[in-house]
Every structure is written in C-alpha cells, then in structure tokens.
Amino acid sequence: MIASHLVAFEPVIGLEIHARLLTDTKIFCGCSTRFGQAPNSNVCPVCLGLPGALPVLNRRAVDFAAKAALALDCTVHERSIFARKHYFYPDLPKGYQISQYEQPLATGGALEYATAGVVKRVRITRVHMEEDAGKSLHEGFPDSAQKTHLDFNRSGTPLIEIVTEPDLRSAADAAEAFRTVRDILIALRVNDGNMEEGSLRCDANVSVRPSGVTTLGTKTEVKNINSFRYLEHALEFEIERQIAVLESGGTIRQETRLWDTAARETVSMRSKEDAHDYRYFPDPDLPPVQFDRTRIDEIRGALVELPDARRQRVMAEWALSDLEVTALERHELTALFETTAQAAGNPRAAFNWVSGEVSRKINELGERFDRQRISAAALAGLIALVEKGAISASIAKSVFHAMYDSGRSADDIVAADGLAQVGDEGKVLESVRAILAAHPDAVAQIRLGKTGTLGFLVGQVMKATGGTANPRLVNELLRRELEQP
Numbered sequence: 001m002i003a004s005h006l007v008a009f010e011p012v013i014g015l016e017i018h019a020r021l022l023t024d025t026k027i028f029c030g031c032s033t034r035f036g037q038a039p040n041s042n043v044c045p046v047c048l049g050l051p052g053a054l055p056v057l058n059r060r061a062v063d064f065a066a067k068a069a070l071a072l073d074c075t076v077h078e079r080s081i082f083a084r085k086h087y088f089y090p091d092l093p094k095g096y097q098i099s100q101y102e103q104p105l106a107t108g109g110a111l112e113y114a115t116a117g118v119v120k121r122v123r124i125t126r127v128h129m130e131e132d133a134g135k136s137l138h139e140g141f142p143d144s145a146q147k148t149h150l151d152f153n154r155s156g157t158p159l160i161e162i163v164t165e166p167d168l169r170s171a172a173d174a175a176e177a178f179r180t181v182r183d184i185l186i187a188l189r190v191n192d193g194n195m196e197e198g199s200l201r202c203d204a205n206v207s208v209r210p211s212g213v214t215t216l217g218t219k220t221e222v223k224n225i226n227s228f229r230y231l232e233h234a235l236e237f238e239i240e241r242q243i244a245v246l247e248s249g250g251t252i253r254q255e256t257r258l259w260d261t262a263a264r265e266t267v268s269m270r271s272k273e274d275a276h277d278y279r280y281f282p283d284p285d286l287p288p289v290q291f292d293r294t295r296i297d298e299i300r301g302a303l304v305e306l307p308d309a310r311r312q313r314v315m316a317e318w319a320l321s322d323l324e325v326t327a328l329e330r331h332e333l334t335a336l337f338e339t340t341a342q343a344a345g346n347p348r349a350a351f352n353w354v355s356g357e358v359s360r361k362i363n364e365l366g367e368r369f370d371r372q373r374i375s376a377a378a379l380a381g382l383i384a385l386v387e388k389g390a391i392s393a394s395i396a397k398s399v400f401h402a403m404y405d406s407g408r409s410a411d412d413i414v415a416a417d418g419l420a421q422v423g424d425e426g427k428v429l430e431s432v433r434a435i436l437a438a439h440p441d442a443v444a445q446i447r448l449g450k451t452g453t454l455g456f457l458v459g460q461v462m463k464a465t466g467g468t469a470n471p472r473l474v475n476e477l478l479r480r481e482l483e484q485p
Contacts, residue, residue, distance in 0.1 A: 007247070008211040011239045012219075013168035015122075016203040017181055019160050019191045020132065021064045027131050027158035028055030028098065028286075035197050039151040047131075047156030049094030054285050057082075061129065061158040062289060063299060064190040065105055068160055069127040070300050071184055074109030078293055082129075082286040086279045091134035091150055099161075101280040104128035105289070111164070112308065113180040115172055122177050123165040132157040154198070166205065166216065171235035175228045178202050183307040195226040202226070206235055207252070208242045217242075218252040222266055225259055234259035238266050310334065318347045327355045331362050339376035344383040353379055357400050373404050382410040390414065394462070435460045436482075446482055454478065 026033055029046035045053035066076045081103040084096040109124035134152040141149055162181060168174045182200055185191035192199050202225045207217035222238055225231045237259075242252055257266040305313070311325055314334060318341060328334045333354050341350035358379075362369045382399060385391045391399060391414055402413045435457055436443055445453045457478055 009208045009239075009243050009246075010211050010213075011169055011171070011235070012166045012207050012209060012216060013171075013174050013235060014125075014166035014205045015162075015164045015168070015174060015178060016205070017162040017164075017178060018132075018201050018203070019068070019162065019181075019185055020199040021061050021158040021160060021190055022192060023058055023060050023064065023158055025058060026156035027058050027061050027129070028156055031156065033157050035194075035199075037153055039149075040153060042153045043155070047093075048152060055098065055283075057286065057289070058158060062105075062291070063295075064158075064188075065127065065129050065160045066291065066296060066299050067188050067303065068162070068185060068190050069106035069109065070296075071188055071303055071306060072109040072111055072124050072127065072162065072181075074106035074124055074127055076106045076291065076296050076299075077103070078291050078296070079103065080105045080128075080289045080291070082283045082289070083280045084283050085130075087277075089133070089136075090148060091136045091152070091155070093134065093152060093155060097131060097133065098283055098286070099130035100128035103288075105160075105291075111177060111180060113173070113177045115170075115176045120173060122167040122173075125163040125165050127160055127162050130159050130161060131155070132159050166207075166219075171232045171239065174204060174235055175232040178231055179228050180308075187304055187307050187310075189304075198226060200226065202231055204231060204235055206238050206242070208239055208246070218254050220252065220254065220266075221256045223256050223258055223269060230259055230261060233264065234266055237264065241266065314338065318351070320351065324351060324355065327359070331359050333358060336371075336374075336376060336379075340379045340383075343376050343380035346383055346387065349383045349387070350379070353383065353400075357397060361401075361404060373407060378403055378409060385410050385414060392462075435464060436478075443482065454482075 020033075021027075023033060025031060026047055029044050031044050031047055032042045034042065046055055069076050080100060082098050083101040085099045085101070086096040088095060104126045106127040107125065109127070111122050111124060112119055113122070114120065132154050134150055134155040137149040137151060138144060141147070164177070168177060182191075182193050182195075185200070186193040195201065204222045204225065205219045206222065207219040209215065209217045220238060220242070222231075222234045225234060238257065245252055253271070255271050256269045258269050259265075260267050307329075311329070314320060314328075314337075315322065315325055318338070320328075325334070328337050328351075336358065337350055337354040340354060341347040344350050358374060361374075382396060382403065385399075386393060386396045391410075395414075396410075399410050399413050402408070403410060406413070408416075439457065439460065442453045442457055446457075
C-alpha cells in the first residue's frame with residue numbers, strides 16, 4: 001500500500017514472463033538455438049519467413065511447455081491452436097509472430113511465493129507457446145548512428161509466456177514471484193535462467209487505484225526486464241509516477257514503457273496495443289496441437305521435486321537452517337549435499353564440505369568450475385578419512401584440491417603423497433622436543449603462565465611434520481613435556 005500521499009493508493013500488478021525453452025532446435029525448424037553464434041548463422045527459410053517455407057512443430061518444445069504449465073498447477077488442454085499475431089517491427093521477419101491466443105496450451109494455475117516470511121499466492125491466467133523474434137542491434141557498429149543491424153539467430157526460438165492475474169500488490173511481491181518462477185523453470189530443466197542472455201525476461205503491467213476501490217485503473221506495461229532488481233526498481237518508479245500524475249489531476253495513458261537503468265526511470269516507448277490491434281487468426285500452416293491425455297499424465301508423473309517443497313524437506317530431513325539451505329542453493333549444491341550426506345552417513349560433515357571447500361572452489365573458478373570433477377562418493381571418501389583420524393582437517397583441504405585437479409580418490413592421494421596422519425607417539429615426540437629446544441623464549445613464557453603461546457608451539461610442530469602429526473597427540477605431548485622441570 002502506498003500511503004505517503006494525500007490519498008492512499010494501491011498498486012495492481014500482473015506479470016508476463018517469457019521463458020526460452022531449452023531445446024536444441026527452434027520451435028518450427030531444425031536450426032540450432034545455441035547462443036552466441038555468428039550473427040545470422042543459425043537461420044533457414046522457415047525462421048526467416050521466406051515465401052513457401054512451412055513450419056513443423058517441435059514436439060520436445062511442447063513437452064517442455066506442458067511440464068512448466070503442470071508445475072504451475074495449470075490445466076494442460078488436449079487441444080490448442082497456434083495463431084498469427086501481427087505487428088510490424090524490423091526483427092520480425094514474417095510480419096507476424098506465431099503465438100497462441102484464444103486456445104492456449106494451458107490455463108488456470110497458481111504460484112505461491114514468499115516475501116518477508118509471508119506466503120502469498122498469484123493466479124496464473126495462462127501458459128502459451130510462441131516463437132521469439134530476432135534481435136535489433138542499435139550500437140557497436142561504425143554506422144550505428146544511421147542504421148539498425150538485425151540478427152535473426154534468435155528468431156524462431158521456442159518460448160513460453162506465463163501470464164499472471166493482476167494479483168500482485170507491490171514491486172517486491174512482483175520481483176519475488178518472478179524469482180520463484182525462475183527457480184521452478186531451472187529445477188524442471190526447461191529453461192537455464194540466464195537473464196543476461198535473454199533466456200528469461202519479464203513484462204509487467206501496472207496500475208494504481210485509491211485504497212478500497214475495486215475497479216482497475218489504466219495500466220502501463222513496463223517491457224523486457226531481465227533482472228529482479230530492475231523489475232522492482234522499475235515498478236517502484238512507475239507506481240510513484242502514476243500516483244503523481246493522478247494527484248496532479250492528470251490521466252494515465254495506456255502505453256508501453258522501458259526501464260532506463262542509467263536514469264533510473266521508465267520512459268515511454270509506444271502506445272499500448274489491445275488484442276484486436278494484433279489481428280489474431282489461426283495459423284493456416286499449423287494444425288491444432290492434439291495432446292493426448294496419457295502423455296499429459298506421463299509428464300505430470302515425471303515432474304521433479306519443486307524448489308520450495310525441496311527446501312522444506314531438506315531443512316526437516318537434514319536438520320539444516322534456512323540460511324544453510326540458502327547457502328547450498330546459491331551454487332545449486334543441494335543435490336550434491338544430499339547424496340554426500342547419504343554416502344558419508346554424516347550430514348553435518350557433508351554440509352561443511354559442500355558449503356565450505358566446494359563453494360570456495362566454485363567462487364575461485366567461476367564458469368571454469370567442472371562439477372563432474374567432485375562426486376558425492378569422492379567427498380564421502382574424504383570425510384571418512386578425516387573421521388577415522390587418517391588425515392587431519394588441514395591436510396584434508398589440500399587433498400580436496402588435489403582430488404579436483406587430478407580426479408584421483410582421497411585414498412590414492414593420501415597413500416601416494418605420504419599424507420597419512422602420524423599417530424606414532426615416538427615420532428611425534430621427536431618433533432615436539434626439537435621445537436621446544438628451538439623456541440626457549442616461548443617455553444619460558446608458558447612456564448610463567450602465558451598459556452596462549454601454546455598454540456604457537458602446536459603450529460610449529462604441525463609445520464615441521466608437514467601437517468601430518470595428529471593435532472590431539474601434539475597437544476598432549478607438548479603439555480607433558482612442558483610440565484617436566
């Protein structure tokens with residue numbers, strides 16, 4: 001609720017989330033969907049809209065779209081229809097976009113999300129399939145001031161559009177709902193969540209109305225936002241802008257606006273079209289999509305555990321806190337933790353290693369980190385060596401990095417490099433006496449009651465033994481030797 005004005009206003013927000021489906025080929029042709037290829041290299045007569053080229057529907061794209069719709073609790077219809085949505089823009093080669101309108105793939109779902117610990121719900125109006133447009137390039141070329149360059153590699157890439165009801169009441173709620181959808185799509189492996197590459201983007205429809213009024217105000221659309229933070233900031237600005245217009249006696253124009261990240265404001269792009277402006281009609285080149293109920297049930301039965309359900313289960317099953325689960329989710333390490341905990345039989349040690357050294361390795365290497373190099377079985381083997389006292393905790397960290405670099409097991413590395421922890425009292429005692437003899441000042445301070453210096457001596461013994469001495473034995477022997485006159 002916006003209450004810092006003469007009249008309390010309520011925002012009303014609905015989202016249109018566009019998610020690129022993770023198919024290898026485009027929705028109506030065999031061209032690759034791989035990102036980052038040379039401009040206009042992944043194109044053919046179909047995705048370029050050349051005369052006489054006929055589209056053929058990608059079945060895998062339909063399955064992925066149905067999977068997302070079912071995860072959002074939608075009804076997937078056995079019959080849906082592709083339509084032509086007409087608008088004229090340079091990056092739309094056919095002069096229309098193949099989408100769905102009157103009979104979409106799925107309708108009537110819901111999404112639960114949480115803000116400030118409160119679980120909220122937004123209704124899903126529809127999930128429909130469509131093709132992406134190409135990309136207009138307005139900068140980066142010698143003649144960019146005079147010309148727009150076009151790359152049609154993205155044209156024909158399969159998308160789903162997830163449309164919500166106007167149930168959201170704050171910018172923060174909208175950002176959290178968008179974030180929750182992203183988490184679900186990534187968990188389903190139907191979208192990679194890469195917002196920088198345009199795999200996921202959001203349009204937000206927003207209006208304001210006086211508190212207590214039930215009729216909707218005139219909405220504006222904030223277009224093509226690819227960041228949760230930008231979505232929240234854009235909506236906050238637009239809500240305040242609309243309130244200021246109404247309080248000054250003006251009226252809101254139905255229009256499409258863009259978020260200017262540098263100026264931190266929305267700017268007008270064009271007047272907002274209504275559905276009839278697009279002149280929708282069924283695409284004559286594509287038959288209706290007939291989706292067998294048995295196939296729909298198979299997809300429903302194969303759905304993976306969704307992020308929120310998994311989060312709650314992991315917290316309960318493994319006695320982890322909310323912050324600890326968040327630490328695992330940050331690097332998508334929940335599955336590695338669970339399998340390691342099962343293999344090692346020690347959930348706490350598994351969590352410490354996965355959230356500690358594994359996470360640090362990911363932060364160190366970034367995109368170069370190879371998840372295949374560290375398996376749950378390998379981590380469990382390392383944990384077992386520490387538990388039985390074969391290696392110290394400090395040596396274990398070195399072994400972990402050697403495991404990642406070489407692909408060898410912890411047992412092999414410890415045996416080959418002579419890293420096994422020394423528990424032989426005679427050998428450790430030799431090192432202890434040598435360190436005491438080399439540091440008479442430290443010995444004198446301890447005998448005067450300055451026991452803090454003991455840690456220094458322990459460190460010197462561990463250094464002298466290459467970290468292989470049993471730390472507990474080192475402490476015991478040092479104390480015994482220092483107690484002697």
